[in-house]
Amino acid sequence: MLKKRIVGNWKMNGLKSDLAYIIEISQQAAAHPKADVAICVPATLIESAAKASDIMAIGAQDCHASHSGAHTGCVSAAMVAECGAKYVIVGHSERRTDQGESNADVKAKAQAVIAQQMCAILCVGESEDHRNSGNAVAIVIEQLNLSLPDIDNLENSLCVAYEPIWAIGTGRIPSLEEVAEMHMAIRQALVVKYGDSGNDIHILYGGSMNGDNAADLLNIAHVDGGLVGGASLSAAKFTPVIEAANNA
Numbered sequence: 001m002l003k004k005r006i007v008g009n010w011k012m013n014g015l016k017s018d019l020a021y022i023i024e025i026s027q028q029a030a031a032h033p034k035a036d037v038a039i040c041v042p043a044t045l046i047e048s049a050a051k052a053s054d055i056m057a058i059g060a061q062d063c064h065a066s067h068s069g070a071h072t073g074c075v076s077a078a079m080v081a082e083c084g085a086k087y088v089i090v091g092h093s094e095r096r097t098d099q100g101e102s103n104a105d106v107k108a109k110a111q112a113v114i115a116q117q118m119c120a121i122l123c124v125g126e127s128e129d130h131r132n133s134g135n136a137v138a139i140v141i142e143q144l145n146l147s148l149p150d151i152d153n154l155e156n157s158l159c160v161a162y163e164p165i166w167a168i169g170t171g172r173i174p175s176l177e178e179v180a181e182m183h184m185a186i187r188q189a190l191v192v193k194y195g196d197s198g199n200d201i202h203i204l205y206g207g208s209m210n211g212d213n214a215a216d217l218l219n220i221a222h223v224d225g226g227l228v229g230g231a232s233l234s235a236a237k238f239t240p241v242i243e244a245a246n247n248a
């Protein structure tokens with residue numbers, strides 16, 4: 001079984017005054033060694049958060065697919081790696097929607113992340129209409145197949161996060177059976193693409209995970225961890241999720 005991995009996604013939240021909280025969560029990570037804990041902070045905090053936390057990994061929430069060039073306002077994978085990022089989220093639904101990122105864009109970003117020896121957290125997920133249509137699994141697997149990086153050596157370079165768009169920030173989650181069905185389908189797609197190495201890729205669940213539902217979600221087969229937005233913003237809410245991962 002893969003060691004459970006809990007990744008916080010701070011989104012556009014966090015100032016230098018919040019670094020004390022990074023230290024607090026880092027101490028929780030040290031106290032729960034059966035779980036891997038990371039936090040993906042805004043680009044402006046990566047370097048200071050990485051310096052503040054020697055146990056917990058720090059990640060970025062996006063990067064450009066190109067190494068450098070005329071892309072005003074963007075940061076490259078090399079830039080966030082130089083600041084100390086170990087993970088980069090790619091293809092979050094908020095970016096797919098707000099910035100119009102395509103599956104091809106997400107694939108290129110994942111490859112750029114991996115080329116810098118970081119781990120790409122590749123997000124996929126269906127809309128509520130797609131869930132209601134009964135085609136969620138087929139739609140997510142197609143999105144996944146079009147977004148997966150072409151790489152030979154997978155060692156700790158890729159995670160997939162299944163994040164139903166309608167569950168993000170809403171307090172609603174799919175049924176445990178629906179999560180199990182989707183994670184199994186994702187596992188099968190990863191094995192088809194990467195062979196046996198596909199079994200070593202963490203598949204995270206994301207979308208309103210919190211201290212009340214984390215234990216149930218993390219005990220589902222092929223749920224190897226969680227991507228946690230709102231509940232990662234306070235130690236009081238994040239610590240129970242870390243505990244659930246440690247005990248799963």
Ligand code: PEP
Nearest residue numbers: 168169206207208229230
């Ligand atoms: C996310 O946006 O990645 C996320 C999982 O958010 P939340 O936990 O707030 O639903």
